[in-house]
Amino acid sequence: MTEIHATGRSLPNRLDKPLKSAVLSWESLLVLVAVGIFILNSFASPYFLNAWSLSDLTFNFTEKALIALAMALLIISGEIDLSVAAIIALASTMMGLALQYGADTPTLVAVGVGVGILCGAFNGFLVTGLKLPSIVVTIGTMSLFRGIAFIVLGDQSFKGYPASFSWFGQGYVYWVISFELVLFLVCAVIYWVLLHRTNFGRRVFAIGNNDVAAQFSGVRVDRIKFILFCLTGLMSGIAAVLLTARLGSTRPSIAEGFELEAITMVVLGGVSILGGAGSIIGVVLAALIVGLVTFGLGLLNVPGIVMTIFTGSLLIVVIALPILFRMWRNRA
Amino acid sequence: MNRLLKHREIFLFLAILLVLVLVTARFPRFAQPGNLLTIFNDSSILIMLALGQMAVILTRSIDLSMAANLALTGMVVAMVNAAFPGVPVPLLIVMCIVVGGALGAFNGILVWKLEIPPIVVTLGTLTIFRGMVFVISGGAWVNAAQMSPDFISLQRTMFLGLPLLSWFAIVTALVFFLLMTRTPLGRALYAIGVNPTASVYTGINVGRTKFYAFVIAGAVAGLCGYLWISRYVIASVEVAGGYELTIIAACVIGGVSIAGGIGSVAGVLLGALFLGIINNALPVIGVSPFWQMAISGTAILLAVVLNARGERRHGRIILKKAEAV
Numbered sequence: 149m150t151e152i153h154a155t156g157r158s159l160p161n162r163l164d165k166p167l168k169s170a171v172l173s174w175e176s177l178l179v180l181v182a183v184g185i186f187i188l189n190s191f192a193s194p195y196f197l198n199a200w201s202l203s204d205l206t207f208n209f210t211e212k213a214l215i216a217l218a219m220a221l222l223i224i225s226g227e228i229d230l231s232v233a234a235i236i237a238l239a240s241t242m243m244g245l246a247l248q249y250g251a252d253t254p255t256l257v258a259v260g261v262g263v264g265i266l267c268g269a270f271n272g273f274l275v276t277g278l279k280l281p282s283i284v285v286t287i288g289t290m291s292l293f294r295g296i297a298f299i300v301l302g303d304q305s306f307k308g309y310p311a312s313f314s315w316f317g318q319g320y321v322y323w324v325i326s327f328e329l330v331l332f333l334v335c336a337v338i339y340w341v342l343l344h345r346t347n348f349g350r351r352v353f354a355i356g357n358n359d360v361a362a363q364f365s366g367v368r369v370d371r372i373k374f375i376l377f378c379l380t381g382l383m384s385g386i387a388a389v390l391l392t393a394r395l396g397s398t399r400p401s402i403a404e405g406f407e408l409e410a411i412t413m414v415v416l417g418g419v420s421i422l423g424g425a426g427s428i429i430g431v432v433l434a435a436l437i438v439g440l441v442t443f444g445l446g447l448l449n450v451p452g453i454v455m456t457i458f459t460g461s462l463l464i465v466v467i468a469l470p471i472l473f474r475m476w477r478n479r480a
Numbered sequence: 481m482n483r484l485l486k487h488r489e490i491f492l493f494l495a496i497l498l499v500l501v502l503v504t505a506r507f508p509r510f511a512q513p514g515n516l517l518t519i520f521n522d523s524s525i526l527i528m529l530a531l532g533q534m535a536v537i538l539t540r541s542i543d544l545s546m547a548a549n550l551a552l553t554g555m556v557v558a559m560v561n562a563a564f565p566g567v568p569v570p571l572l573i574v575m576c577i578v579v580g581g582a583l584g585a586f587n588g589i590l591v592w593k594l595e596i597p598p599i600v601v602t603l604g605t606l607t608i609f610r611g612m613v614f615v616i617s618g619g620a621w622v623n624a625a626q627m628s629p630d631f632i633s634l635q636r637t638m639f640l641g642l643p644l645l646s647w648f649a650i651v652t653a654l655v656f657f658l659l660m661t662r663t664p665l666g667r668a669l670y671a672i673g674v675n676p677t678a679s680v681y682t683g684i685n686v687g688r689t690k691f692y693a694f695v696i697a698g699a700v701a702g703l704c705g706y707l708w709i710s711r712y713v714i715a716s717v718e719v720a721g722g723y724e725l726t727i728i729a730a731c732v733i734g735g736v737s738i739a740g741g742i743g744s745v746a747g748v749l750l751g752a753l754f755l756g757i758i759n760n761a762l763p764v765i766g767v768s769p770f771w772q773m774a775i776s777g778t779a780i781l782l783a784v785v786l787n788a789r790g791e792r793r794h795g796r797i798i799l800k801k802a803e804a805v
Contacts, residue, residue, distance in 0.1 A: 228599075230725075280784050283542070283599075284738045287725050288780035295774025302770045400770075404722070408603055421597045451619065453717060457611030464590065464604040471594045 174418035174470075178433040181466070185437060189444035196447055203324035207394065208446075209413075209439030210328040211387040212406055213432070216413040217339040218383040220431045222376045223414055224343070226356045226423030227282040229271060229377065232384045233406035234293035239263040239388035241297040244306025244398040253313045260392070261385040267293055268381015272374035290407070297400040306398040317394025328390055335383070340428040352376070356423030412463050413438055437462070488735030491786070492750040496757060503761045510764055517642065523756030524649035525704050525711070529723075530730035530752045531656045531745065532700030535693045537731055538669045539686075540676070540740030541598035543694060545587060546701040547723035548609035553580045553705030555613045558622040558715035565628040572631070573706055580702015581695050583609060588694030592687035598694075606724065613717045622715040632710050645707060652700065657745045659696075669693060673740025729776055730755055733783040754779070 189196045196202075215232050222229055239260045243251075246259045267289070274285045319327045343349035354362040355369050363369050387406075392398055417434035419426030438459060445455045504511040529546055536543045557576050560567060583605070590601045624632065635645040642650075660666040668689045671679045676686050709715045734751025736743030755776060762772055 274781065274784075278785060278788065280788050281738050284728075284732050284784045285781065287728055287732070288777050288784060290725065291729070291773050291777030291780060293777075295771070295777050298770040298773050299768075302768065408607070411603060415600055415603075421600050451614065453611050453614040453619075455611075456607035457615070460604040460607030460611065464596070464601065464608075467596050467600060468590065468594050471596070 175427065175430050175433060177466075177470075178417070178430060178437060182433055182437050182440060185440045185444065189440060189447070192444060193447040196444065199324045201443075201447075203320075203326060203329075205439055205443040206326060206329040206332075208443050209435050210326075210332040211391050211394075211403075212409045213332055213413060213435035213439075214335055214387050214390070215380070215383050215406065215410040216417070216431050216435055217335055217428065218376070218380040219410050220414045220417065220419050220426055220428060221339070221343055221349075221352055222380050223411075223419050223421060224356045224423055224426045225352045225373055225376055226359060227275060227373060227376070228286065228411070228421075229268075229380045230283065230286040230407050230411075231267070231271060231290040231293055232380060232387075232410060233403045234290040234297075235264055235267040235381055235384035236388040236391060236403040236406060237297040237400055238267060238293040239385045240392045240398040240402050241300050241306070241400065243388070243392055245300060247306060247309060253310055256309070256313055257316070257389050260389040261382065264381045264383070264385015264388060265378055266381070268378040268384070269374070271381065272377030275377065276370040276374045294400065297402075301398070301400045307396065309393065309396055314393050314396060317390045317392070317396075328394075331386075331390075336428060336432050343428050348372070353424060356420075356425070358424075409438065409459070412459055416463055416466055488786070489744065489746045489750060492734065492747065492754060496750065496754055499754075499757055499761060503765055507764050510761065517646070519756050519760045520649075520753070521643055521646045522760060523752050524645045525707050526726065526730055526756060527649045527749055527752040528652045528700055528707075529704050529727045530734065530748045531652060532697035533727045533731050534734075534736050534743050534745075534748050535656075535659075535669055535696045536598070536690075537673075537728075537736050537738060538740055538743055539672045539690045539693050541591065541690055541693065542602065542728070542738075543584075543587065543697045544599065544602040544724050545583070545605040545609055546697060546727055547720040548606045548613075549580055549583045549698055549701040550705045550708055550723070551717070551719040551721075552583065552609045552613050552616075553702040554709040554719055555617050555622070555705075555715045555717075557706050558627065558709050559617065561628055561631045562622050562626040565631075569628075569630045569634045573703065576702040576706040577699045578702070580705060581699035584694045584696070584698015584701065585691070587698065588691035591694060592691040595687070598690075610717070610721075613719075617715070617717065619717065622709075624713040627710070627713065632713055635707055635710050645711065648703070648707060652703075653745060653749055660745055665689070665692060670741055673737075673742070675741075726755065726776070729780045732780055732787065735783075735787060737787060751783075 219229060219232065242263045243256050243260045246256055251259065271282070271286055271289055274280050274289070275282045316327060321327050321330050343352065351362065351367045351372055354365070354367055355372060359369050387403075391403060395402070413434045414426075414431055415421055415434075416437065417426065417431035419431065441458050441462065442452075442455050445458060446452075500511050509515065529550070533543060533546060553576050556579055557572050560575070561572060587598070587601050587605055590596050591598050635643060635648070637644045639647055660669070668679065668684045671682065671684055672686050672689055679686055679689075708720060712719075730752040731743070731748055732738065732751070733754055734743070734748035736748060736751075758775060758779070759772055762769060762775070
């Protein structure tokens, strides 16, 4: 008889001892992978071990990783948002539009972040208010949001952002520590506290494990899911500000494919795609790994499209290995 | 009206008619049979891909790698054709189906044997397949001059008044109709989507059936690889980039439930045609093609709202019966 895995969760009879579970945890596997890639990188290229190279490395993943933080919570709650890259495109376009009307830097940032939150709220309303499956809703809004960007921009682009605005994507807080990196670390801490140390985070896990049971235990499932969609929109808006500031221009095709990379980071970070399990530390490590891999390959002049093979394989292999290991152990 | 809404196919058919009437009111030439056949021909590839995707979605899975599979298989066949122009095209088509099916089988094995969620598997293979296109081609294009005349002309050959491309879509739709309604495999695909646990108890091997669904989707994507390349006469890394979501959109508009178990060949056919007609009508009525994306996004959202209505009503009826007993 085949065993049925209707959900990704299983309850063990007895918990492992703390040390054993820490050593065997997903996070320590990720640390090993990260250290391994770091060492490989420093052997592969003489330019890698340099403060400025390592600083450049962080630009590679911070924008996507910011989204991945919020996406992690969303996926833990059992939903998904495929429209994040399209939200970036729309928010960036609206910032460009505001610029045409002479908006200053604070207004630009407010527009970007505001559009992000609105888009997230729209997704949240469709999913929780109209009870629609999030995967299809966000495929739809993905076309809609980016579609609006295309309607506004066509084959044109917005340029000429002020220097004070560019600082968000290109500036350094201290020496080689970029603003993007600091913002990411601060957000990572906030999301860690939110998910692992608050009632809100506990409810997110509860919803992901069994939303009906959560509802009956007094958790306002819809409200929390709505907030999570707004958070994902907010982070996409912030990513839009950073990316637009870094590139210095807006095209409707901006940030294409970001949604898949953000989801890759989340899943690689050990978040169950079926909901109910995951940790922020894992997601941060996974973001670092993706950044290390792409940056290391970049130093070796490997074209971007070939790098995607590595990210894709990494995703499948890292997920498959523990499963193969478990199958092998059960057989023995 | 409510009865009509329940039958997705009729509703979609009316929606398509409405678009046709609206456009034709201003541009009488739009609804001429010749133009309609052209639209069908333009939609043929999407119809086939959406049918393949339906087989997967029915089983509560999803295949995000179809467009990348199409690009990879298309590049393989284009390079074979450029290197060995003597190989007959029908043989190349068989090769496409085999290569595409093998790529689909790779997805299927991971879903079946390792029980990795399909969305994760195909997210990974999407990037892998797309990257492989670059690796095997070295980033170069295969253009019309390198392809043999047969390779380009086959799908344009007229047969009973229709290009062969249209016939490919018609035959595929017929095969899928028979598969879904007349075979144990088709029944199993629906059964798994409705209730995987119950399917196991009725003797259906859930994992293996999902595997077959992925092989079917892969084979269709492979076949479309040849059709796409020979239609647009260019093979490059960017072929069908982002098209995976258009395929899913056609399914959703056609009434396929993303939760599995619900969907019909006729619905998917009309869903793909609906997108095809919209795309053809926009330039005619003078709307910039840049509107296309936003409009199909809106169409998807409307379709999901309608799907949800239909499914919820279905659930309520069952409950009422239970109360009566």
